[in-house]
Amino acid sequence: DTGVSQDPRHKITKRGQNVTFRCDPISEHNRLYWYRQTLGQGPEFLTYFQNEAQLEKSRLLSDRFSAERPKGSFSTLEIQRTEQGDSAMYLCASSSTGPRGDTQYFGPGTRLTVL
């Protein structure tokens, strides 16, 4: 049973550049979530998908952020025109819609550093 995987694990970029992260959920999970965690804080919800439909977005998700899950499997999170304030750990989680549907399983995260 493979867990949630994320790629890359680390990304260093210059301010103004675009970056894209990938998340592969647990294979039988149809729900996928993105969170952001800054230093010394708990993760904060960004957005979630059920299959390919994006059903909820946080106000934290500015128009520079876009997330997709085109085939209901893996998801990408793109940040355009990165700013130093975007530096954070970006976490992906997945869950199912069965009896254990409210248990989210997390990937290792992608740490973004914007210089």
Place this chain on the structure above:
Amino acid sequence: AQSVTQLDSHVSVSEGTPVLLRCNYSSSYSPSLFWYVQHPNKGLQLLLKYTSAATLVKGINGFEAEFKKSETSFHLTKPSAHMSDAAEYFCVVSFTGTASKLTFGTGTRLQVTL
């Protein structure tokens, strides 16, 4: 609105002594409550969860938590700390039974000393 407050940002215990990490929640609906642990450079791992069944919930690695509705608390305990328990612990709330976002507390860093 839902929120969760972790009352201690840092807890230090000696190996072999009990652990108590405190959490209070606020939720307009019947909550699901979780404790996750985050070891350095590792992903968040679910320790245990409460979803309106038994109020005393047992988790992995000897941890347990008790849901107290009257006190709106969900404190995490372990009878005897081990060095490997040193990590960041997050108390988390969501609405029961829905595909809901998780709301995390700010975390408690547990230090275990010899």
